[in-house]
Amino acid sequence: MTPDLIRAAAGRMAGHVRRTPLLNAPLLDRLAGRQVLVKAECLQLTGSFKARGGWAAVSALDEAARARGVIAYSSGNHAQGVALAAARHGAPCVIVMPSDAPAVKIANTRAYGAEVVLYDRATEDRDAIGTALASQRGLTLVKPFDDPQVIAGQGTVGLELAEQAAKAGVARAPVLIPCGGGGLAAGTALALEGTGLRVHTVEPAGFDDTARSLATGARQRNPSATGSICDAILTPAPGELTFPILQRLAGPGYSVTDDEVLQAMALAFAHLRIVLEPGGAVALAAALCRPDLPETVIAVASGGNVDPATFAAALDRPA
Amino acid sequence: MTPDLIRAAAGRMAGHVRRTPLLNAPLLDRLAGRQVLVKAECLQLTGSFKARGGWAAVSALDEAARARGVIAYSSGNHAQGVALAAARHGAPCVIVMPSDAPAVKIANTRAYGAEVVLYDRATEDRDAIGTALASQRGLTLVKPFDDPQVIAGQGTVGLELAEQAAKAGVARAPVLIPCGGGGLAAGTALALEGTGLRVHTVEPAGFDDTARSLATGARQRNPSATGSICDAILTPAPGELTFPILQRLAGPGYSVTDDEVLQAMALAFAHLRIVLEPGGAVALAAALCRPDLPETVIAVASGGNVDPATFAAALDRPA
Numbered sequence: 001m002t003p004d005l006i007r008a009a010a011g012r013m014a015g016h017v018r019r020t021p022l023l024n025a026p027l028l029d030r031l032a033g034r035q036v037l038v039k040a041e042c043l044q045l046t047g048s049f050k051a052r053g054g055w056a057a058v059s060a061l062d063e064a065a066r067a068r069g070v071i072a073y074s075s076g077n078h079a080q081g082v083a084l085a086a087a088r089h090g091a092p093c094v095i096v097m098p099s100d101a102p103a104v105k106i107a108n109t110r111a112y113g114a115e116v117v118l119y120d121r122a123t124e125d126r127d128a129i130g131t132a133l134a135s136q137r138g139l140t141l142v143k144p145f146d147d148p149q150v151i152a153g154q155g156t157v158g159l160e161l162a163e164q165a166a167k168a169g170v171a172r173a174p175v176l177i178p179c180g181g182g183g184l185a186a187g188t189a190l191a192l193e194g195t196g197l198r199v200h201t202v203e204p205a206g207f208d209d210t211a212r213s214l215a216t217g218a219r220q221r222n223p224s225a226t227g228s229i230c231d232a233i234l235t236p237a238p239g240e241l242t243f244p245i246l247q248r249l250a251g252p253g254y255s256v257t258d259d260e261v262l263q264a265m266a267l268a269f270a271h272l273r274i275v276l277e278p279g280g281a282v283a284l285a286a287a288l289c290r291p292d293l294p295e296t297v298i299a300v301a302s303g304g305n306v307d308p309a310t311f312a313a314a315l316d317r318p319a
Numbered sequence: 320m321t322p323d324l325i326r327a328a329a330g331r332m333a334g335h336v337r338r339t340p341l342l343n344a345p346l347l348d349r350l351a352g353r354q355v356l357v358k359a360e361c362l363q364l365t366g367s368f369k370a371r372g373g374w375a376a377v378s379a380l381d382e383a384a385r386a387r388g389v390i391a392y393s394s395g396n397h398a399q400g401v402a403l404a405a406a407r408h409g410a411p412c413v414i415v416m417p418s419d420a421p422a423v424k425i426a427n428t429r430a431y432g433a434e435v436v437l438y439d440r441a442t443e444d445r446d447a448i449g450t451a452l453a454s455q456r457g458l459t460l461v462k463p464f465d466d467p468q469v470i471a472g473q474g475t476v477g478l479e480l481a482e483q484a485a486k487a488g489v490a491r492a493p494v495l496i497p498c499g500g501g502g503l504a505a506g507t508a509l510a511l512e513g514t515g516l517r518v519h520t521v522e523p524a525g526f527d528d529t530a531r532s533l534a535t536g537a538r539q540r541n542p543s544a545t546g547s548i549c550d551a552i553l554t555p556a557p558g559e560l561t562f563p564i565l566q567r568l569a570g571p572g573y574s575v576t577d578d579e580v581l582q583a584m585a586l587a588f589a590h591l592r593i594v595l596e597p598g599g600a601v602a603l604a605a606a607l608c609r610p611d612l613p614e615t616v617i618a619v620a621s622g623g624n625v626d627p628a629t630f631a632a633a634l635d636r637p638a
Contacts (some may be wrong), residue, residue: 021340021452022497023362028405029431040362042592043342083347111346269630273623304592308634312587315627 001148001245006155006191013156016042016088020157022298025271028288031101035296035316037168039161042274044110044305048232049154049184050081050144056153057142058085068138069118072251073126075101075231077108077116077303078144087113094139096130102307105295114139144184146239157300158191165197170296172196175284176277178302179203179210179253180233182242188300189249198296202282204228204258209283210238210246211253219243222277229258229310232279232303260285268301277306320467320564327508328375331513338372339364339476341483341617344590345605349518352498354615355606356481361593361623365399365431367551368473368503368621369463372522373400375472376461377408385410387457392445394420394540395551396622397463398428407511413458415449421626425510464502465558473503476619477510484516489615491515495602497621498522498529498572500563508568508621516617520565520572521601523580529557530572538562548577548629549582551622556594575604583607584633587620596625597633 011270027051030306041049058070069092072082079175086093095109110116119129134141143150161175175192177185179201189199201210207228212220221237228234238246256264261278268276276284281302287299342357360368377389388411391401398414405412414428418437429435438448453460462469480494494511496504498520502538508518526547532541540556547553557565577585584602587595595603599622607619627631 018340020360021337023337025364027427030430043340043359045344048588048590108346111349158422193325266627268625271366273366275588275592275594308588308631309583312631312634313626315631 001151001190001241002191003193005148005152005191006159006187007154009149010061010156012069013052013055013153013296014047017052019160020044022161023170023272023274029265031088031267032284032288033080034293036284036298037165037170037298038155038272038284039298039300040274041157041288041300041302042276042280046077046084048077048081048155048280049157051084051085052081052156053079053150053153054078054085054142057147057149058082058089059138063255065140068140069093070142071096071130071139072142073130074144075105077305081107082142083109083112083114086141088095089276094133096126104307110227116209144203145181148241151187153187155187155191157184158188161188161197161298162195165298170298171298173298174298175199175203176254176286176292176297178233178282178300180235180279181239182210182246183239183248184300186200186242186245190245193249199252201246201250202234202286203253204230204261204282205255207234208255209236210305211255213238214246214253215252217247221278230279230282231262232277232302233282249303251296254286254290256282256285256289262314262317264288265311266317268317274301275304275306275311276301277303278310280304320472320509322512324467324471325495327409327463327479328468329475329478331378332371332374332472333353336371338479339363341480341487342591342593345585346591350586351607353606353612355603356402356484356489356617356618356621357591358476358590358605360476360619360621361595362460365396365398365403366394368601369396369400369475370591371400371475372401372469372472372502373397373461375380376466376468377401377404377410379468380459384459387459388412388447389461390415390453390458391447391461391463393463394424396624398424398433399431401461402428402431402433402573411484413447413452416481423626428544438545440510462499465560467560468504469559470502471625472506472512473505476503477507479505480516480617481511481514484617488619492519492617493612495521495573495605495616495618496600497552497598497619499554499598500558501529501565502558503619503621504569505564508564512568518569520569520580521605522552522574522575523549523601526553527572527574528555530574532557532562533565533570533572536566549580549601551596554567562615573605574607575601575608579604579608581633581636585636588634594630595620595627596622597629613623
């Protein structure tokens with residue numbers, strides 16, 4: 001992984017993937033007690049930064065591989081990012097999704113043009129289904145984070161941030177990033193290497209595998225797979241490719257409670273007028289709640305694919 | 320009113336008022352049956368385009384007038400736009416608001432640094448209070464739309480749109496704009512004069528004074544002052560300055576139902592991940608619902624200051 005790979009991905013993405021704005025709000029700064037700059041990746045195509053990694057991976061394939069197509073496992077944002085990139089490249093795309101995934105996510109993934117193959121979580125083996133399909137059709141697997149092109153694609157967030165922070169007069173600040181497998185955090189950290197902007201991962205409390213891995217120097221796993229509202233970032237452990245990058249360039253990692261996440265969603269609604277999903281709001285939650293941060297922080301708001309009931313519950317939360 | 324005034328306002332606003340993004344979403348286009356480009360002014364500072372007009376007006380004052388301060392009547396977005404601009408210019412600011420305005424709007428206007436003077440709608444005369452204060456303190460009144468500098472400030476939306484549409488490869492398209500007094504529509508129409516982008520006002524059904532005025536060639540009034548969820552744009556009649564501009568450069572005007580507005584808010588939530596207030600969503604509603612529009616339309620989403628209960632109700636609306 002080198003910064004050149006990120007710049008090359010940015011070149012392939014220009015005009016196809018959105019440059020997202022860096023937002024702020026005076027009244028949010030007052031509540032936080034500091035200046036909070038928010039990189040609004042919820043405004044990205046498909047509603048999350050995953051459109052970047054999907055585009056970078058699909059656009060990096062040679063013509064023959066692209067014509068055979070791609071496959072991904074995901075019930076969420078990665079599915080949509082890969083599906084849109086494949087459609088725009090004219091590449092066949094299969095997304096393997098659990099049959100109990102939210103109907104709207106299945107419908108949206110299909111609407112982006114992907115062939116959705118459903119499997120039963122209880123009785124079927126996802127990897128067996130995917131491997132069989134991939135070998136029958138010659139599909140290329142696009143992994144959600146442990147893939148150099150995917151990390152490079154997510155790293156384009158960092159290239160944009162470096163420019164946007166400089167324009168805002170911010171030379172030094174922590175960059176707080178929602179972290180599941182660590183693709184966004186690792187890519188961004190690589191893009192920001194040598195600047196005054198240092199990446200810190202943010203995870204849900206109880207699912208802080210990356211924070212513990214950074215603290216101990218070895219990859220740690222989460223004790224459970226479910227139990228937080230932040231579904232998009234409940235990855236079991238840091239990636240094999242992403243963790244060494246984070247170890248060299250990022251941390252310490254932070255964590256936030258579900259209640260802090262809901263509060264961040266409500267404040268983003270009221271003061272930034274953006275829609276965040278729980279997993280996309282953890283970095284903003286840390287920026288708003290942690291007393292030990294400096295007077296200016298950057299938070300990446302990584303996604304906004306949330307069902308109406310969850311969002312309404314966040315707004316209904318007592319202030 | 321000349322385009323020079325708009326360019327001058329843009330020069331004074333650079334670095335202080337946000338250049339808002341032009342958003343789109345493939346799945347929203349599919350639902351609409353056309354390409355819909357959304358100028359997201361809900362992402363503007365203070366949550367609406369009114370921050371532009373406020374900045375343009377306050378920054379145009381000479382130093383002595385600025386030192387004496389400004390005054391505005393508003394319970395909503397204009398209040399916040401003027402208050403923020405005044406605070407950033409170090410100008411004293413009085414906002415005259417009805418005592419039954421939503422508590423959050425009063426609190427936010429104060430938080431931007433304005434002195435809020437409350438009056439009782441039933442027993443007190445707003446204009447008498449404002450005129451007395453203005454003459455005692457030498458305050459300059461910043462009107463919500465019938466002011467050349469305010470129209471010029473709102474017109475900077477048009478300057479940005481011309482560039483953004485060109486970059487998106489759109490040379491000809493209707494530009495749908497939420498319309499109360501017509502400041503945003505008139506300023507934008509002036510900025511777009513001579514391009515292939517033509518402004519059409521959009522109003523709530525039953526409050527389509529501008530559409531009827533454009534159709535009849537004379538300023539018409541609305542029969543009632545309340546009765547739509549689109550509180551931000553329920554102005555009694557087109558402005559004296561704004562209407563002749565609209566007559567020359569814009570129309571015909573459109574109108575949408577409250578139900579179409581709620582649907583547009585829900586679709587903006589789901590596909591663009593932005594928060595729109597009802598009055599800010601009328602143009603998007605027209606872009607999504609009207610069968611008689613061409614294959615590419617631009618809609619300005621003019622504001623996002625909405626209380627959580629109203630927003631949750633829009634999301635809860637049957638699809």
